[in-house]
Amino acid sequence: MATPEYIKDLRTQIGHQELFLPAVTAVVLKRTDDDGTELETPEVLLVKRSDDGRWGATAGILEPGEEPAAAAAREVQEETTVLAEPVRVTGVSDHGQVVYPNGDACRFLDIAFELKYRSGEPAPGDDESTAAAWYPVDQLPEPFVEQHRERIRWALDSGAPGQFKD
Template identity: 70%
Template structure:
């Protein structure tokens, strides 16, 4: 993901030291076809990341003052052209420490949302992705961002309480 401007400003003061950042993961599910008939298997919207070639659900960093659910919907729209809405918080977890090639360090606390598909056709929205498509949840493509498998499972548990790790 491109580095948000507010983080670039912080980095001027703190250099590569660890930042604690809130992130969102948006698991957009499509359970019916265009005519409203149930799909044999729910589909999940995935992007193929340009940085590592792995498929994943959409994720990003909250902007200052932004609501988490709005952030998830914004990230999906920016990266895929799909309109969606948050249904519920499916899980909250820690990504652990991330060290980027330039030396920057971050710790992300992730809020994973079950998102409902509203409209649109998938398109590559920016240079963060090389592909975007719907996949049946029981036939995810490879290579895949492993922690996102768990987040997809959480989102599929419609009505389940939020998971905390």
């Protein structure tokens, strides 16, 4: 996740102290091919992170005043150049603490969304990722962001209510 300017400003005041931040994970699914025929195995849009080389769903931090669903669609377009439409919230969870190499600590409250593919060919849209591609949901590449496996399972269960951790 690229660091938004408002967080950089906060860091000048609080240093490396843990921040609690709202974030989204955007699981873009392709359930049909271009002619509308249902795919035998759905595909998921993934990015390869430039910081650690792991594959995962698109994710990012909300900007102040930004609606979570809009943030999910924005992150997908920025990171993959693909246009996608939010379908539903699939889950809400604590993504866990992250400590960056410079010592900055964050804990993310993650709102996971299922998004429907609309258009575009996957390609890295910014410097946060080195690759973007569709993968069958049963053939995820390695190494992979472990929390995103769960987010993908949530999105695949289209009839399920939102998931919550105990």
